[in-house]
Amino acid sequence: MLQPARTKFRKAHKGRINGTAERGATMNFGSHGLLALEPERITSRQIEAARVALTRHMKRAGRVWLRIFPNIPVSKKPIEVRMGKGKGNVEYYVFRVKPGRIIFEIDGVSDLVAKEAFDRASSKLPIKTKVIKRNINI
Template structure:
């Protein structure tokens, strides 16, 4: 049974998941709070994760999946600019994260290292996170 919500606009809202579930990996990390992450910080986090996995597991193959798309741009005017001079130059791409958004999924990682990876990511991000298992 499909339940259609009556809206003022004539098109339906699609792709509006409140909570995401694991699709590929056997454990993942999910947000509990609202927050914003920039693309440069995201790339640093991914590189640090690869380095951490190399220290823990050596050269064993492991997979990390992330489904973040940076859909917002952050702009900034210079300090000397007066009001009314426009929006400013783009200085970063960002993504606004809602509670329940799945950040990472991992496979081929032993269970004894899950909490270590979770605390490592939690220290790097200023978001409240939750560990999700399959």
């Protein structure tokens, strides 16, 4: 699972996801991309499950770029613990996805394989997504 080696602060506030993505909203590496249409926190387990589904359908042909990384710690208190006594321990890491953010990019496969691979990957994610294709202008 993806998680940062170290963070500046051990625990983070929940935060809100406002607006649309400014960073990571353009295709930089591949020929096809998976674009987020909703704001949501995506966990490292969901990212890994989507990546595995993507690469397995592509049969390890082509190249995959992961454009997001879970760097926000989410803490949780144990079950049946009374209120108070501080914040819980870090359980997992998430990435706050804004609408318009490109999550994955792939290259080296046909349009049909890319569409089907992204459909399988998007079924592992908790948000609506859209497959986009790079416009190559020479």
